[in-house]
Amino acid sequence: MKAAVVLTPGEIAIEEVPDPAPGPAEVVVKPAAVGICGTDLHIMDGEFAPAYPIVPGHELAGEIVAVGSAVVGYAVGDQVAVDPSLYCGYCYYCKRARGNQCENWGAIGVTVAGAAAEYVAAPMANLFRLPEHLPARDAALIEPLSCAVRGFDVLPRHLASSYLIYGSGTMGLMMLELAKRAGAESVSMVDLNPERLATAVRLGCSAAVASAGELVAPRGFDVVIDCTGAEAAIRDGLSRVGRGGTFLQFGVAGYDARVAIEPYEIYRREITITGSMAVLHSFERAGELMAAGVLDPSIFVSHRRPLTSYAAALDQFRQGVGRKILIEP
Numbered sequence: 020m021k022a023a024v025v026l027t028p029g030e031i032a033i034e035e036v037p038d039p040a041p042g043p044a045e046v047v048v049k050p051a052a053v054g055i056c057g058t059d060l061h062i063m064d065g066e067f068a069p070a071y072p073i074v075p076g077h078e079l080a081g082e083i084v085a086v087g088s089a090v091v092g093y094a095v096g097d098q099v100a101v102d103p104s105l106y107c108g109y110c111y112y113c114k115r116a117r118g119n120q121c122e123n124w125g126a127i128g129v130t131v132a133g134a135a136a137e138y139v140a141a142p143m144a145n146l147f148r149l150p151e152h153l154p155a156r157d158a159a160l161i162e163p164l165s166c167a168v169r170g171f172d173v174l175p176r177h178l179a180s181s182y183l184i185y186g187s188g189t190m191g192l193m194m195l196e197l198a199k200r201a202g203a204e205s206v207s208m209v210d211l212n213p214e215r216l217a218t219a220v221r222l223g224c225s226a227a228v229a230s231a232g233e234l235v236a237p238r239g240f241d242v243v244i245d246c247t248g249a250e251a252a253i254r255d256g257l258s259r260v261g262r263g264g265t266f267l268q269f270g271v272a273g274y275d276a277r278v279a280i281e282p283y284e285i286y287r288r289e290i291t292i293t294g295s296m297a298v299l300h301s302f303e304r305a306g307e308l309m310a311a312g313v314l315d316p317s318i319f320v321s322h323r324r325p326l327t328s329y330a331a332a333l334d335q336f337r338q339g340v341g342r343k344i345l346i347e348p
């Protein structure tokens with residue numbers, strides 16, 4: 020089969036590689052679509068993936084084309100989305116229901132061959148069956164949505180909270196959609212890119228600004244979410260958390276990023292600073308939200324490209340052009 024292969028950091032090519040065969044409790048999926056995100060850039064830049072060469076692609080949905088001998092409940096032809104998370108199940112954190120902190124953490128498209136290929140193998144346990152009305156080519160959005168759902172799982176839930184979200188890319192926009200449904204009183208969006216803000220406006224945010232200083236919010240915000248990973252945004256966001264409020268670090272900052280905190284203010288204003296990493300028992304619920312129409316794929320997906328354009332699509336994502344780019348292998 021053909022696959023996009025990151026040969027070494029910085030070097031990617033479309034290559035002929037052996038077709039995957041399903042293990043006993045695995046299926047082989049023909050991806051209808053695979054999304055590109057920051058993780059793929061990290062892999063391209065020599066971070067995250069423990070070994071090269073690696074086929075990237077962890078945001079995927081498609082059709083089952085082969086099933087292993089022990090697979091029950093799924094058959095060739097079924098349409099599924101795939102949770103890429105591979106938890107060991109036996110380490111300290113897995114035993115405590117924190118699989119995303121697994122000491123032997125792995126993921127399809129990061130530590131084992133991913134979906135930027137004509138076929139990909141996946142454990143039966145990781146499948147979400149798509150309802151008939153949800154096309155697999157749109158269901159690649161379930162994986163990033165499942166990360167956003169995990170983010171919401173670590174937030175307090177109070178009706179009428181004010182939200183401030185930094186970053187109006189795919190993830191910030193998903194947070195906006197979830198906050199609207201979580202009973203937000205207001206959702207303000209900050210981004211340096213006016214095109215990205217225009218999408219937030221289209222999705223009904225309360226305010227869309229290039230700098231949070233433009234917002235009138237004397238009490239700050241109940242929930243501040245960083246969906247940029249940018250030091251400047253994180254620093255600014257921490258200063259805008261209101262009394263009793265929560266700051267969620269969702270964006271992936273550089274290893275060397277540093278921001279100062281004010282311990283006195285954290286004490287005085289009872290501020291919570293928390294983080295969320297990838298998927299934790301949130302894939303099934305994201306699938307259900309997607310099936311319920313929480314995300315409009317015609318707004319979230321800006322480009323659909325063939326596998327041969329994988330490298331170009333990575334570059335385009337790096338430049339911040341468009342929104343979610345899907346590869347259709």
Ligand SMILES: NC(=O)c1ccc[n+]([C@@H]2O[C@H](COP(=O)([O-])OP(=O)(O)OC[C@H]3O[C@@H](n4cnc5c(N)ncnc54)[C@H](O)[C@@H]3O)[C@@H](O)[C@H]2O)c1
Binds near residue numbers: 189212247269270271
């Ligand atoms: N925690 C998780 O589970 C998880 C999952 C997926 C992605 N992420 C991370 O979330 C972040 C957002 O992902 P995405 O796919 O939406 O990325 P993206 O690059 O499409 O969007 C990021 C947005 O932030 C904006 N931005 C950058 N610097 C800014 C600043 N100083 N102030 C305001 N806006 C700024 C950019 O213009 C861009 O629109 C990334 O860091 C990504 O790695 C985390």
Ligand SMILES: [Zn+2]
Binds near residue numbers: 055057163
């Ligand atoms: Zn991703």
Ligand SMILES: [Zn+2]
Binds near residue numbers: 110111122124
């Ligand atoms: Zn584990």
